[in-house]
Amino acid sequence: MQLAVDNLACRRAGRRVFDGLSFRLGPGEALAVTGRNGAGKSTLLGAIAGLVGRHAGEVSASGIGDRTLAESLHLVGHRDGLKGSLTAEENLAFAAALLGSQALAPADALARTGLPGAAQLPVAYLSAGQRRRVALARLLVAHRPLWLLDEPLTALDTAGQSLLAGIMAEHLAGGGLILAATHAPLPIEGAGELRLGA
Numbered sequence: 001m002q003l004a005v006d007n008l009a010c011r012r013a014g015r016r017v018f019d020g021l022s023f024r025l026g027p028g029e030a031l032a033v034t035g036r037n038g039a040g041k042s043t044l045l046g047a048i049a050g051l052v053g054r055h056a057g058e059v060s061a062s063g064i065g066d067r068t069l070a071e072s073l074h075l076v077g078h079r080d081g082l083k084g085s086l087t088a089e090e091n092l093a094f095a096a097a098l099l100g101s102q103a104l105a106p107a108d109a110l111a112r113t114g115l116p117g118a119a120q121l122p123v124a125y126l127s128a129g130q131r132r133r134v135a136l137a138r139l140l141v142a143h144r145p146l147w148l149l150d151e152p153l154t155a156l157d158t159a160g161q162s163l164l165a166g167i168m169a170e171h172l173a174g175g176g177l178i179l180a181a182t183h184a185p186l187p188i189e190g191a192g193e194l195r196l197g198a
């Protein structure tokens, strides 16, 4: 898959967030989106995912066959988007059913993100870092080439950060793409940087 963003402009509540933004992302490439609080990092991810309106410009993808761009990406926002009354495993089964194209089984995805023991607990009882690991496990239950990650390292301990680094490296090695909004250095060798509001 190839992602192309051309002259993108976004407004929120009528106020300019950014404009004239252009970049390309191809198979095996990662880009860290950086910038001060409010620079528009989450807005950019939302605009690519089709959740935030675009004021001007184009976002397009090639190499995705019959799928739409929305069907070719995962967005893990900084709110985890999990249902607190369901267990981790149920949340992942729900996500897999919704997203289609199952990759890892929920239990295996949780084992991969280091959470096998907590799989049967309602997500509301999990710690912030454990919930983050469940949200990241969603990446593994359905294969999607483009990962949009908003502050993926937040709440993860050192071991969790290493696990995530390994998962992202595998995704890139398989030809995936990663666009990650982050205040912390991204643990991906060779990742580029897109600085907003510079």
Ligand SMILES: Nc1ncnc2c1ncn2[C@@H]1O[C@H](COP(=O)(O)OP(=O)(O)OP(=O)(O)O)[C@@H](O)[C@H]1O
Residues within 6 Å of the ligand: 012, 013, 017, 035, 036, 037, 038, 039, 040, 041, 042, 043, 044, 181
């Ligand atoms: N739902 C919304 N309605 C109106 N304005 C919004 C909304 N969400 C964000 N904004 C505004 O858009 C601008 C960009 O916000 P955004 O969350 O994209 O920044 P960010 O770079 O991700 O910030 P942070 O580093 O704090 O996460 C901010 O000025 C913010 O107030």
